Amino acid sequence: MRRRLVVLLAAVLLGVTGQVSVSAAAEDDCLSVPPTISQDTDPVETIVLKNTRQVPIEMRAFHDAVDCSGMTVDVQKADGTGRTTVALTHQGGRGMPPSWTWYGYLSLTAATGGGDWVITRVTHGANILETDVRFHVYRGSELTLDQPARTSGAARTTLSGQLRRYSNTGALVPAANTTVTIRHWTRNLLIATAKTDAAGRYKVTVPFTQNTTLRATTEAGGNYVAELTEWVTAHKLIAMSYLQPLPNAYANAWWKVGGTAYPGRLQADLQLWNGKAWATTGSYGFIGANGAYERYWRPTRAGVYRLRVVVSGERLDNTPWSREVTVTVKQLPTQPSWLTGTVAPTAGPPVKFGTTMSSFGFLKARQPNGTYTGLPNEVVRVIAKRPADAGWAVVGQARTTSSGYFFTHWSVPFAAGETFTAVLDYPTALPRVASSRSGTFGPFTVQP
Incomplete structure (x- = not known):
């Protein structure tokens, strides 16, 4: 006795309509539903093949009282090559309502595994379930992002890495002329893009103003899925020039000190040593976009004083940073x-x-x-x-x-x-x- 069923199958990244028929024993509970690409009812949504890959193929029996030992599936490439039989020797049960599963693994290599596959038959003893369950196997890539060298001040940060892909022969080869995108960890914002060279290498320089966490990504294309790297942090340092003070300081007169500091939105605070601690003189604020600043102090009496400029900013490895100067204040001759x-x-x-x-x-x-x-x-x-x-x-x-x-x-x-x-x-x-x-x-x- 044979009967034919038309079933809508959810395959990997594909919606597939296939014909299913049962021969010999239509009441075989082990063959009551088509096979799926899953393990313990967890579907494998994308199959990416790098070196080797074990693809789980599963049948559901709905309860553990059914003995489905000896069950096998026939799998082949969509063009009819690579035919192989997979034994479903593993068991598991989960989900609500509870179901019992039998599954096995299709072993693939990078040289032969990529492309379209189809499950043509499930056999349990003398009973056969003919199927047309299709799935696609993508070839894998290896995308790297080198740890960027820490840079100081306005120096640009170099971001580099390499993209290689598994070929039809199974070899990992450079992927030339491919766009690599660098994205910020905050909302995945775009930072920069670069093209790979003949060696699969890419490089781009970026003017970061503070420590920045990022990663490299590629878009899906051809028989390759999108790739992304782990997060990497590019580190920045404050670069502060030596202080440029006025050469003379006088009691009750304004004295000025200046300099430059980079990168980004920094603050500069002029501080005075009071004998016990550093205290602000009240001359502080943000540094201009050109990196230059001037700070002022008005001493009230003659003497020797220690002053420093403290530069600070967010997410910089050496914040706050400071430079110090010793100032000799003189008392000018006064007019009555x-x-x-x-x-x-x-x-x-x-x-x-x-x-x-x-x-x-x-x-x-x-x-x-x-x-x-x-x-x-x-x-x-x-x-x-x-x-x-x-x-x-x-x-x-x-x-x-x-x-x-x-x-x-x-x-x-x-x-x-x-x-x-x-x-x-x-x-x-x-x-x-x-x-x-x-x-x-x-x-x-x-x-x-």
Whole structure:
């Protein structure tokens, strides 16, 4: 008795419609379904043949009470060559609902195994299941990505490797004129592409700005599947020039230091050694796209100081990196300053709590020829104190004009019955000009 069945088979990377027929014993539970390219019901989706390959062929019996020992399958190339018989001698069971499987292995070599194959028959004793289950065997490739040499600063990183493929003879030979793609591990972003030469070698240089993890890939083509390498990290170092400081530094004057640092978005922080630890001077920030930076420091007194510039960035092997310089700060000879002015009630006496006071005058500095000229854009303070106060308190201030003139209003902060005096004060902010104070104004007695 024979019967014919039409079955839709899921083969490797192919949707196949094949004819299946059973002869001799149609009720043989071992031959109730067609064979599959799988092992323990796990399908092999892509068969890639490199040197040798064991391809699993499996029959499902649905329960372990069925004795399917002695079952074999006939397999051959689609063109009729390479016919071989595979014994299904291995057993396993898994899945829900539970099923029992019998499977064996088709042994293939790189020289003869590539291409289209077909399972033509399954035999169990005198019973035969004729099939047309087709699958494809791809030839394998060997793609490598060399560990890139660590580079410094703006130097480009060289990425290289080799692509070889198994030929029809089974030999591993260079694959020439093939595109290799380099991709970033973040979202598989494209970094670069390169073509292989006659030796299968490829090379491309990339301007990385930080440590970068990547891999090489090839697209599927012909009888070869896509290939990819393991992840490799290209490492980068900060390259920092020697510091270029101003040769002279003076108290109360700005001193500058500059230099260059690469690669990428780096920060530079000017730090001062305070005798116990490094502390920022407040001159810090990102370095420009051209790699150049300048940082500034204003010492307040003469002496010898240690300063350094610290450069840092993300994902760099030697971050942070720094260079140090010793600076000798000198005190410049100072020119005397001359402060004249008035402190008085704006509307006249009496002086009460909250009364508006006016302070105005001129701030000048003596020049080498003995003349006095106005000091522009300097701050003059009004300071006051009561007899019992230990120190002076700032009650107002003004900034001088181009001629040295200043003017300000302030309110009396003292209570009725108290007495206070006031002074105009200039604490110098210039390296060559001395501080100065006016005479005392008052005393003023605060009226009820």
